[in-house]
Amino acid sequence: MDELSLVFGALADPTRRTIVERLARGNATVTELAELFAISQQAVSKHLKVLEHAQLISRTRSAQSRPCVLEAERLDAAVGWVAENKQVWADRHDRLEQHLARLRGER
């Protein structure tokens, strides 16, 4: 699977997005995340695996608590793709508007 599909797929779940939102504010352990969502550590671990596979998060190997770290650069590709296509669409609509304005002016 390509990078963007992995990232978008990982973000297509409300719990995983809330984990990303939490980790944007600071690193957290699985225990902390499980407490936050009042779900089992097993359920959290499942979501973390999807986020790790998309390389949106990483886990510190050194510390015993192995806190989760957001790999925020991975968000750039996603935001870049969406923003670029929004821009292409907006430019086209601007050109259309200009074209219509010219037609009106020519009347």
Added chain:
Amino acid sequence: MDELSLVFGALADPTRRTIVERLARGNATVTELAELFAISQQAVSKHLKVLEHAQLISRTRSAQSRPCVLEAERLDAAVGWVAENKQVWADRHDRLEQHLARLRGER
């Protein structure tokens, strides 16, 4: 399913992203999209259904060819969510940098 999950889920596929990229440049019919990707109209229709369900595209009911139209405003929520979390993360790192700089200055 919530709006953002539908949008991210719809974008988690390379063919669907290419359809969005194509429609950002202008409306297209199912036939045109099928020709572009050299896949069956049935396969295209399946992808269009996912995009329609996420309200990322709509289909003109009036014209017989029923061209597909990108609903680009729906991309705003996705780009907004990603950009916001990137910003939260960046602000935190800026504060951390400032804090470390202060500590270095105090030495």
